[in-house]
Amino acid sequence: MVDFGGWDMPVQYTSILEEHHAVRTSVGLFDVSHMGEIEIRGPEALSLVEYVSTNAAAKLREGQIQYSALLYDHGAIVDDILVHKVSPLEFFICVNAANQDKDFEHIRSLNRWKAEVELVSDRYAQLALQGPKAINTLQKLTPADLNSLRYYWFVDGQVAGIPARIARTGYTGEDGFELYVPPDRAESLWNALLDAGSEFGIKPCGLGARNTLRLEAKMALYGHEIHASTYPFEAGLGWIVKMEKGDFVGRAALQKALEQGIKRQLVGFEMRGRGIARDGYEVYVDGRPAGWVTSGGPSPTLGKNIGLCYLPTALSTIGRTIHIMIRNQPVEAVTVPTPFYKRAK
Numbered sequence: 001m002v003d004f005g006g007w008d009m010p011v012q013y014t015s016i017l018e019e020h021h022a023v024r025t026s027v028g029l030f031d032v033s034h035m036g037e038i039e040i041r042g043p044e045a046l047s048l049v050e051y052v053s054t055n056a057a058a059k060l061r062e063g064q065i066q067y068s069a070l071l072y073d074h075g076a077i078v079d080d081i082l083v084h085k086v087s088p089l090e091f092f093i094c095v096n097a098a099n100q101d102k103d104f105e106h107i108r109s110l111n112r113w114k115a116e117v118e119l120v121s122d123r124y125a126q127l128a129l130q131g132p133k134a135i136n137t138l139q140k141l142t143p144a145d146l147n148s149l150r151y152y153w154f155v156d157g158q159v160a161g162i163p164a165r166i167a168r169t170g171y172t173g174e175d176g177f178e179l180y181v182p183p184d185r186a187e188s189l190w191n192a193l194l195d196a197g198s199e200f201g202i203k204p205c206g207l208g209a210r211n212t213l214r215l216e217a218k219m220a221l222y223g224h225e226i227h228a229s230t231y232p233f234e235a236g237l238g239w240i241v242k243m244e245k246g247d248f249v250g251r252a253a254l255q256k257a258l259e260q261g262i263k264r265q266l267v268g269f270e271m272r273g274r275g276i277a278r279d280g281y282e283v284y285v286d287g288r289p290a291g292w293v294t295s296g297g298p299s300p301t302l303g304k305n306i307g308l309c310y311l312p313t314a315l316s317t318i319g320r321t322i323h324i325m326i327r328n329q330p331v332e333a334v335t336v337p338t339p340f341y342k343r344a345k
Contacts, residue, residue: 002207005097007034010206019209020300023172027131027197028205032178033186036100036121038093044113049091052107052249053083054232056242060085065152065169068240069232070106071250075257077226079103080237082169084154092165094126094178096222110249125186129193130176130205130213132343137197138177142166151175160192171210173217174343215295215306216341218268224279224294225266225308233262234310236338265316266294268338271305273331275324282325283309290315293324301341307333 001008010031012019022028040048049057055068062085070078079099084092095103104119111117129138139146144157144166154167165180181189194202211221218236220226225235231254232241241254271277277296282289296307311322318337323330 004207005034007097009034010204011208012206013204016206016208016212017300019203019205020212022201022203023131023174023205023209023213024301025132026200027129027133027137027176027202028172028209029190029193029197029202030128030130030205030210031125031186031190032128032210033125033183034097035126036095036097036103036119037124037180038095038100038104038107039118039120040091040093040107040115041089041118042113042115043089045089045091045115047113048107048111048115048117049083049093050245050248052110053081054241054248054250055083056245057083057085057091058245062087063153063155065154065167066240067152069226069237070103071232071248071254072228073250073253075231075250075253076228077222077230077232077235078106078228079222080220080226082167084165084167086156099222123182124180125183127179127181127186127190127193128170128172128176129179129197130170130172130174132175133197133200133202134174134176137193137200137202138166140196141192146177160189162189164189171219172213173219173339173341174213211295212297212300215297215308216299216301216339218308218339221295231257231262233258234264235266262313264291264310265313266308267311267316267318267335268340269307269309269322269324269333269335271307271324271331271333272321273333275326275329275331276305277307277309277324277326277331277333283311284323284325284330285311285315285320290322296324299340306336306340308338311335 053068082094170176283291291311
């Protein structure tokens with residue numbers, strides 16, 4: 001157990017390898033109740049959501065979810081978020097644990113519309129059921145037709161008789177569901193999910209496997225790949241920025257950055273030499289400091305040591321030899337396409 005965003009969180013229940021492979025091959029269960037939730041309600045809720053987020057929330061249909069970001073005026077990232085459209089008058093936003101108070105104040109301070117912004121994290125526990133057998137496990141417990149629930153859509157219903165928001169999302173690169181439930185019902189739901197998944201070898205999973213899984217899928221982690229000095233375009237998140245939608249916080253700064261040219265890019269690499277690259281390690285190209293590692297570690301699926309790093313745009317081509325400084329020694333690596341792992345359709 002470790003402190004994480006003010007919560008006591010499990011790094012592992014049995015072993016990171018076992019938990020990682022369970023998610024890739026069958027099903028794993030995460031308690032991610034530390035995540036934050038914000039609700040925006042009112043006749044002009046959409047106007048506020050459109051202004052504070054980068055993606056085109058106006059295109060969302062009821063029951064649809066969008067990966068998006070909150071930006072500062074200077075164009076860098078406050079947080080990456082999931083925007084759920086509950087109704088034309090209500091949006092539900094899932095935010096990162098350590099950022100929830102900051103995100104709430106950021107949105108509230110920008111609210112000049114007929115909309116109410118409320119931090120509602122205390123009303124929700126969140127369990128994440130991930131892996132190719134997640135749907136088989138969950139369908140035992142809910143009358144909702146999960147086969148008809150598309151990726152990045154949600155439905156409000158019941159799981160094991162417990163009121164739940166069932167979202168087909170996740171942070172592992174696998175199919176799966178994130179379940180938002182009343183906190184006083186979370187323990188009974190956890191046990192029901194473990195029982196339902198027992199025939200598939202379900203495993204409880206901790207932060208360790210969550211990190212190796214998301215790294216293989218090249219999913220950004222706040223404080224590593226993205227933070228208050230990172231533009232979305234640098235982090236490979238240009239696809240969630242809809243410059244054409246009209247004004248939003250940070251748009252002018254992003255436009256200027258695009259005109260001047262993006263100076264650095266997030267790239268993936270595999271280690272060629274012996275050693276594991278960790279976040280913060282320096283990256284050298286042609287004997288000169290060029291960037292730094294944002295995340296790194298062993299890939300249980302690929303059996304290789306992998307990582308992500310920032311490099312100057314001109315040096316960020318695939319197949320480039322780089323060196324990671326590990327204990328003051330340069331260790332060879334090569335830049336590779338990402339994501340490192342992509343599940344079969």
